[in-house]
Amino acid sequence: MILDPFAGSSTTGIAANMLGRKFVGMEQDSGFLKISKARRILLDEKRDEWVKKIPDLRGLEFRSF
Numbered sequence: 001m002i003l004d005p006f007a008g009s010s011t012t013g014i015a016a017n018m019l020g021r022k023f024v025g026m027e028q029d030s031g032f033l034k035i036s037k038a039r040r041i042l043l044d045e046k047r048d049e050w051v052k053k054i055p056d057l058r059g060l061e062f063r064s065f
Contacts, residue, residue: 001021001022001023001024002016002021002022002023002024003023003024003025004023004024004025004026005025005026006026006027007025007026007027007032007036008027008029008032008036009032009035009036009039010025010027010032010035010036010039010040012025013025013036014039014040014043017043018043018047018050018051018054019054
């Protein structure tokens with residue numbers, strides 16, 4: 001689960017979605033919400049095309065420091 005308390009135009013949320021992660025974003029500026037919604041529509045339309053360009057990251061080991 002990815003939490004972004006300052007989501008802005010939701011770049012983190014889009015990346016999380018494309019990598020198969022769940023995402024919760026918060027933003028108080030309604031202008032950014034409109035941008036986020038438009039970007040989400042575009043993602044839904046182009047998702048299959050874009051996901052093919054992302055390397056498979058499931059085999060990587062992630063560590064916290």
